[in-house]
Amino acid sequence: MSLGDVVYAAYERRVARRLDPATLPRHVGVMLDGNRRWAKARGKDSKSGHQAGADNIAHFLTWCEEVGVEVVTLWLLSTDNLARPANELAPLLTIIETAVADLAATGRWRINPVGAAELLPERTATSLRDSAAHTAGVAGMTVNVAVGYGGRQEITDAVRALLLRKAGEGMVLADVAATLTADDIATHLYTSGQPDPDLVIRTSGEQRLSGFMLWQSAHSEFYFCEAYWPDFRRVDFLRALRAYSERHRRFGG
Numbered sequence: 001m002s003l004g005d006v007v008y009a010a011y012e013r014r015v016a017r018r019l020d021p022a023t024l025p026r027h028v029g030v031m032l033d034g035n036r037r038w039a040k041a042r043g044k045d046s047k048s049g050h051q052a053g054a055d056n057i058a059h060f061l062t063w064c065e066e067v068g069v070e071v072v073t074l075w076l077l078s079t080d081n082l083a084r085p086a087n088e089l090a091p092l093l094t095i096i097e098t099a100v101a102d103l104a105a106t107g108r109w110r111i112n113p114v115g116a117a118e119l120l121p122e123r124t125a126t127s128l129r130d131s132a133a134h135t136a137g138v139a140g141m142t143v144n145v146a147v148g149y150g151g152r153q154e155i156t157d158a159v160r161a162l163l164l165r166k167a168g169e170g171m172v173l174a175d176v177a178a179t180l181t182a183d184d185i186a187t188h189l190y191t192s193g194q195p196d197p198d199l200v201i202r203t204s205g206e207q208r209l210s211g212f213m214l215w216q217s218a219h220s221e222f223y224f225c226e227a228y229w230p231d232f233r234r235v236d237f238l239r240a241l242r243a244y245s246e247r248h249r250r251f252g253g
Helices: 003-017 035-041 046-055 057-066 086-106 122-134 151-168 173-179 182-186 234-245
Strands: 027-031 071-078 110-114 142-149 199-202 221-224
Touching: 003 234, 035 046, 046 057, 046 086, 057 071, 057 086, 057 234, 071 086, 086 110, 086 122, 086 142, 110 122, 122 142, 142 151, 151 173, 151 182, 199 234, 221 234
Parallel strands: 027 071, 027 199, 071 142, 110 142, 199 221
Antiparallel strands: none
């Protein structure tokens, strides 16, 4: 082990020791950004970058598990990404299917696909459903895999589902409008029944939401990391937790 490795390990342990378990998030959302730029910087193709990013997911979930996080949401593919050229999208979908299936095979985490499944190729949608079914009885950390996900699409789907349910109950549109509450919509979100994300992490230096969990992140804390996702390390995660624990959450106040 080099001197640099020793110093790094000592620093990581120091950051971890100073974290107060009482101040850590229950739900962490992650925008796994920078895979393609990571690959380009190394003279590799985008597929290699996406695979490197997929290879880092289980490490991240383990770090979350170690500190007691209850829910993790991984944004793996947006609705906008579905418009990518077929020669790039097809291998990316295969990588996602395999990565999620591998996570399910560990039996450690409960897989919960979130997104517009009807927009995905049937093979991908079926693979995600199979992974969810395989882990339905797992009592461990819930892992939302956001594939074919967009915040606007989610809210649209939630409102549509709400209107259809109310219509099925015999209510007319005017009555629905008169009694509509934010909780009515929240009940029909993809993450219904889960706590909203306390902390949202985005890698690669980009500082925007890009439509990620628009409804649920109203009171979230955000942490933007310069590292590309394949390079995101445990110490980067611990720094995000440290930054989160040092903030005073106002919840709109």
